[in-house]
C-alpha cells in the first residue's frame with residue numbers, strides 16, 4: 001500500500017501558524033519553587049492522595065493512587081515537601097484535590113532508572129507498567145493508556161496507528177518530538193503493538209511536517225512499522241478520520257477503533273510508554289507549545305507537571321501585547337482559560353495566547369443556505385439543520401439528525417460565512433439528548 005497523500009472526505013484547510021513555534025529547539029523550563037499536582041488529570045475516576053502534609057517526596061514518586069480501572073496514578077514532578085492538599089480546578093475544567101509540593105531543588109529520584117528489554121515482557125506486564133507509570137493520552141482527551149491497551153478478546157487488534165497529525169493550528173510539540181527524539185516514538189509504537197498483539201504499526205503524519213516524516217523513515221528499522229504521510233487537513237487527527245485515511249476502515253456510529261481492529265495513540269503518549277517500559281520513568285513532565293500572536297517568543301517548553309501556566313508563559317518570554325484570550329490546546333478544540341493561575345496537567349499540549357483583535361466575537365448573521373458547513377463536516381452531518389432544531393429546543397429532531405455523532409471539531413463554524421455558532425448549538429443539543437437518556441434510564 002502506498003502511504004502518501006492519505007486523507008478523508010470533508011475537513012478544512014487553513015493557515016496553521018506552525019512556524020511561530022516550530023523553528024527553534026525546545027527549551028527545558030526550570031522547575032518552579034512550588035508545583036500543584038492535580039489528582040484528576042485523565043478521563044475516569046480521580047486519584048486519591050497517598051501522601052500527607054509534611055511528607056518528603058521525590059521525583060517520580062507516586063503521590064496519587066488510582067482506585068478504579070479507568071484511572072491512572074499521579075507522580076511528583078519535583079523533590080521536596082508536601083505543603084498542603086487542597087481543592088483546585090484544572091485547565092480542562094475538572095474540580096479535584098491537588099497535592100502542593102515545595103520544591104527543594106535537589107531533583108532526587110523516587111524511582112529506579114532501568115534499562116529493560118521489551119523481549120522479556122508479556123503484554124500483561126506492559127499494561128501493568130503503563131498503568132503504574134501514570135500514562136494517559138497526551139493528544140487532548142487524556143484517556144488512561146492502559147485501558148486502551150486492554151482490548152477484549154472479541155476485538156482482535158491487527159494495527160496500531162500513532163497519531164502524529166497534529167492538525168490543530170499553532171501546536172507543534174508533537175512535531176518537535178518526532179523530529180528530535182524519533183527513537184522514543186518508534187520504541188513506544190513497538191511496545192504498544194506487542195501489548196495489543198498487533199502485527200502492523202503506523203505513524204501517521206501530516207505532509208506539512210516533511211522533516212518528521214523523513215527522520216522517522218530514516219530511523220525506522222522495523223519492517224512492520226510504516227510511516228504514513230497524510231494530506232494536511234483539519235481534523236485529520238481525529239481518530240476515526242485517521243483510521244479512515246490510513247487503513248480505509250470506517251468505525252461505525254457509536255463504535256470504537258477496536259471495533260475495526262485498531263488502537264490509536266498519540267505520538268507523545270507512545271514516547272512516554274517507551275520511557276516507562278524501557279527506562280522505568282513515570283509520566284511527570286511533557287512538552288507544551290506556548291504560542292499565538294500575543295506571545296512574545298513562541299516556543300516549545302519541556303515542563304514539569306504541576307507548573308503554573310503563568311510561570312510557563314513567563315518562562316517562554318511572556319506576552320508582547322495584552323492577550324484577548326488564552327486557550328489550553330489549539331483554537332479549534334481547545335478550552336478557553338479564565339486565569340493562568342492553574343497548573344500544567346498531562347493533557348496540556350499548548351497555551352495559545354490570542355490578541356484582543358483575534359479574540360473579538362464575530363458578528364452573526366442569518367444562514368444563507370450556502371451548504372459550506374455540510375461540505376466540510378467530516379462526519380457527513382447537516383450542521384445547519386441540527387443548529388436550527390437545537391435553537392428551537394427540538395432535541396429529538398436533532399438526535400434523529402445524528403447530533404450525537406458530531407465530534408465537535410468546529411469545522412462547520414469555521415467555514416460559515418454567516419459566522420453562526422454551529423458547534424456550540426450542536427454541543428448543547430448533545431448535552432440535552434444525553435441528559436434525557438440519563439433520565440429515561
Ligand code: SF4
Nearest residue numbers: 367368370371373416
Ligand atoms: S455554512 Fe453557515 S450560512 Fe452556510 S448553510 Fe451552513 S450555517 Fe448556513
Ligand code: SF4
Nearest residue numbers: 377406407409410412
Ligand atoms: S457538525 Fe460537528 S463534526 Fe460536523 S463539522 Fe460541525 S463540529 Fe465538526
